[in-house]
Amino acid sequence: MRARAAYGAEVALLLFVSLGKSAVYSVLAILDLSTRPGGVGAQTSQLNPTVVPDRPWLDALYQVAQTLLPVVPALLAVHLLGRTHADPWAAIGLDLRGGARRWARDLGTGLGLAALIGIPGLGLYLLARAGGLATQVQAAGLGTSAWAVLVLVARALMNALLEEVIVVGYLFDRLPRLGWPPWAVLAGSAVLRGSYHLYQGWGGFAGNLVMGLVFGLVYRRTHRVAPLVVAHTAIDVVAFVGYAVLAPRVGWL
Template identity: 40%
Template sequence: MTSPTSSTPELPAPAPSRRFLAWEVILVLGLSLGRSAIYAILQLAERLSLAPLSEQSATVHSSRSRHELFDLTYQLLDSLFALVPVALVIYLFLLHGTNPFRRFGLDLRRPGRDLGIGLGLFVLIGAGTLVVYLAGRTAGLTMEIVPSDVTEHWWTTPTLLLAAVRHALVEEVIMIAYLFDRARRLWPALASSSSRVSPMWWVIAAAALLRGAYHLYQGFGPGVGNALMGLIFGAVYLRYGRVMPLVIAHFLLDAVAFLAFPLVLQLTGMSGLIGG
C-alpha cells in the first residue's frame, strides 16, 4: 500500500512576497558587501583622523600568517567563505524554482560575445582606474594602493587568481545581477515603465554608490572610480542582460592588479607614485 501522500503532486514554490524579498536583500547585503561598505567608511574616517591620506597606504590582499602552511590555509578559507553569500543567492533562486545561472547570464551560452565585451570593459576600466588613481594621488585624496603583499610561495599566484575570481563573482553577482533582479521584483514599475530613460538607472546609481562606498578604505579616489565602474557595468548589464562579461572584466582587472600592478605603473610612467 502506498502512503496517503505518495500520489499527491508537489505544489510549486509560492512566489516570495515583497516583504520577504526586502528582508532577503537586507540579509544578503548584511552578510556581504553592505557590511564591507560600513567598515570601509569607518576605516576611512579613522584614517582621516590619523594623517593625510597621501601619507598612508592601503593593502587589498595581505599575508595572514608568517607560517607558509597557515598562510595558504587562511588564503583559501578567505576566498571560500567570501563566496558563501554568492552560494546563498544561487540557493535562494533555486529554492523558488528559478535557474539563477540562466537568469543572470552566468553561463557559457555566448562565450564569444561575453569575452569580447569583457575584454573591452577591462581595457576601458583599467585605463580609467589609472587616471583616477593618478588624480587622487596628485590631489592627496588617495592612499598608496598595494594590491597584494602576499609572501612569494609556489601557491601565491594560484591563490591570488582565486581571490580575483572571488572578488569578481561576489561583486558582480550580488551588486549587479542579484540586486537588479530583486529591484525589479520589489518595484515592478521599473520593468514595465514606458519612459525613454529606464527607471532602472535609479537602481544602477544606487548600486554604483554602494560599490564606491565599500572601496573607500582606499581613499576617495578609488571610491569615485569604483562608483563610475558600477555605472558602466550597470549600463552594460541593462543592455545585454548578462553578468558573465562583467565577471570576466572584473577578474582580469584584479588579476593584473594582484600580479603585475608595479609593472603596469612602470609601463605607464606612474611608478613614481609608489611609496607616496
C-alpha cells in the same frame, strides 16, 4: 505588499552578511583615514597580505580560506534567486548555454570592458593620489612565486564573482521587485560598489562608482553577468599580479 516586505528583508539580510557589511566598515575606515595626521593621502591600504609570514604552510591555509569563503554569499544570492527563477544561473547570465560562441562573446566583451575601465581607472587613482584623496594601495603582499600568483588570480576571480553576482545580477533582479525605478537600481548598485571601496579613499569610491555605472548599463543591455565577471577578474589580475611584479622596481606604485 507582503511579498515586497519579504524581498526587502531578503535583500537587507544578504547585503549585511556580505558587501553591505563591507560598506559599513569602509565608511568607518574613511572616517578613520580622514582624521589621521596627513589625511587620506598619507595612509596605506593593504590588499592580499600574508597572514602568518613566519609559517608558510599555515599562511597558505589562510589564503585558501580567504579565497573560498567569500564566494559563499554569492552562492547564497543565486540560491535565493532560485525562489523566483527556474534556472537562476541563466537568469543572471552566468550559465553555460550558448556553447563556445556565447562564451567567446562574453570573453571578448569582458576584456574590452577591462581595458575601458582599467586604463582610465589607473589614471584616476594617480590623480587622486596626487590630490591626497586616495590611500597608497599595496595591491599584493604575497610575493611573486607560482603559488602567490595562483592565489592572486584566484582572489581576483573570487572578487569578481562575489561583487558581480550580488551587486549586479541579484540587485538588478530584486530592487525592481521593491518598486525601485531603473535609474535608482543603477545608481544604488553603483553607490554600493563605491561605498565598500571607501577604505581606499575617495579615489577608490569614485573609480568604483563609475565602474558600477558602466557595468550596470552593460548588464541592462546584455542581461549577462559573465562578461562583467571576466572584466573584473582581468582588472584585478593585472592590479594584483602587476603590483607584485612591478612594485619593487617602480617607485610610483
